[in-house]
Amino acid sequence: MISKIKGFFAKNVLEAEDAAVKTEQLAAAALLVEVMVIDGNLDEQELTSISQTLCQILALSGEQVDELIRLSRDEVAEATSLYQFTREINTHFNAEQKMNLLTAMWRVAFADGYLDKHEESIIRRVADLLHILHSDYIRCKLAARDHN
DSSP, X not given: OHHHHHHHHHHHOOOOSSOOOOHHHHHHHHHHHHHHHHTSOOOHHHHHHHHHHHHHHHOOOHHHHHHHXXXXXXXXXXOXXXXXXXXXXXXXXXXXXXXXXXXXXXHHHHTTSOOOHHHHHHHHHHHHHTTOOHHHHHHHHHHHHHHO
């Protein structure tokens, strides 16, 4: 999955000298898309939430985000493990960035007004793989719920 998304960026995103899109940013985008598609019910609010988050995290245009979401939705079934994504996050994100990502994942899950058990499960697994304390996991969940 990461290789196809990298191809998208190589084709569509102009890299500044010191601000290239990094693998860990791609991993963050993939994790957000995983939350969006896990319940099989793609809602417009979820798409809006993930689009806004991806625009913010990766500084992409709306068209680029739409294509990234399309690519990610097509490729999500090929991902065999969350580890390939969380490994990149653990290597490159500090604790605050991890918390921001987890909060963004919760915002995507809450965006449609219904928290599916599969969404909650994948976020829990990601939190564990990112070595986020349970109290911080809950803090992120509450922050996202109150935001929506």
